[in-house]
Amino acid sequence: KAGVTQTPRYLIKTRGQQVTLSCSPISGHRSVSWYQQTPGQGLQFLFEYFSETQRNKGNFPGRFSGRQFSNSRSEMNVSTLELGDSALYLCASSLSPGNGAYEQYFGPGTRLTVT
Amino acid sequence: AQRVTQPEKLLSVFKGAPVELKCNYSYSGSPELFWYVQYSRQRLQLLLRHISRESIKGFTADLNKGETSFHLKKPFAQEEDSAMYYCALEADRGSTLGRLYFGRGTQLTVWP
Numbered sequence: 001k002a003g004v005t006q007t008p009r010y011l012i013k014t015r016g017q018q019v020t021l022s023c024s025p026i027s028g029h030r031s032v033s034w035y036q037q038t039p040g041q042g043l044q045f046l047f048e049y050f051s052e053t054q055r056n057k058g059n060f061p062g063r064f065s066g067r068q069f070s071n072s073r074s075e076m077n078v079s080t081l082e083l084g085d086s087a088l089y090l091c092a093s094s095l096s097p098g099n100g101a102y103e104q105y106f107g108p109g110t111r112l113t114v115t
Numbered sequence: 116a117q118r119v120t121q122p123e124k125l126l127s128v129f130k131g132a133p134v135e136l137k138c139n140y141s142y143s144g145s146p147e148l149f150w151y152v153q154y155s156r157q158r159l160q161l162l163l164r165h166i167s168r169e170s171i172k173g174f175t176a177d178l179n180k181g182e183t184s185f186h187l188k189k190p191f192a193q194e195e196d197s198a199m200y201y202c203a204l205e206a207d208r209g210s211t212l213g214r215l216y217f218g219r220g221t222q223l224t225v226w227p
Contacts, residue, residue: 003158033215043201043217056214090159092215104215106151106159 002026004093004107012113018079021110025072025093032074033104034066037088046089049074050096078112086114117142119204121218128192129226136187136221138176138202147205148178148185149215154198162187162200172196192225199223 005024013019025032033056034046045058049068066076072093078085088111092104118141128134140146150162163171165178165185176187185202202218 035215035217042219043215045214045216048214058214103161103164105161108158 004091004105006089006091006107006110008110009108010111010113012115013081014115015081015083017081018077019081019112020075020077021089021091021112023074023076023091023093023107025074025091026105029093029095029105030072031094031096032068032072033092033094034074034076035090035092036060037090037109038086043090046076081114083114086112088112117146117204117206117216119202119216119218121200121202121221123221124219125222125224127224127226130194131191134189134192134196134223134225136200136202136223138185138187138218140183140185140202140204142183142204142206144206148176149203149205150174150176150185150187151201151203151217152198153201159201192223194225194227197223197225 004026007022023032031050033048035043036046037043046060046064047054047066048056052068063079068074088109090109091107094104120139122137148165151159152162153159163176174187174189176185178185199220199222201220203215205215
């Protein structure tokens with residue numbers, strides 16, 4: 001079974017630009033979560049989608065947004081990029097969120113560098 | 116608020132020695148606790164979760180609700196155990212259901 005895939009793997013953008021990252025979950029998985037990983041803050045939860053609905057959102061500004069499509073693929077968008085947005089963005093998928101019953105499978109991440 | 120603390124950023128042991136990676140949490144409900152591992156150049160993957168009470172690659176972890184701890188232990192460390200280990204908590208209710216809270220991670224190095 002193919003794992004979680006994320007595209008692109010690497011991205012360099014300039015301050016003020018916007019970026020869209022894509023995540024394809026494992027086939028059959030309906031929940032997709034996004035995390036930001038930085039050396040300073042570690043792994044921080046961005047948001048989670050289930051059946052095309054955002055069910056959970058972390059403490060990030062409104063510049064960070066996302067969506068999920070009917071095939072469970074998800075995208076996240078960051079507008080008006082800032083230097084501090086440079087990070088590894090991880091996507092994770094699971095059959096269903098909650099209760100610890102379903103393992104979250106992580107993708108390889110997208111390394112975003114903002115200059 | 117939910118919080119996961121891993122007090123050791125770095126931990127080094129020799130091959131064959133016991134290893135314990137500490138994890139403490141704060142949460143008012145009944146959390147689900149996990150250990151994730153990231154080997155060099157590999158993606159983050161689940162090592163074990165307290166709900167299944169299993170031993171993976173010789174590692175075990177016991178949830179101690181009194182001490183709010185979920186320490187990861189292995190009696191005899193191997194060189195291939197060298198990796199970054201993250202403790203994570205999942206809330207059991209409310210708007211944060213399904214969200215993982217991660218500790219800052221502990222880099223384990225096992226010397227030959």
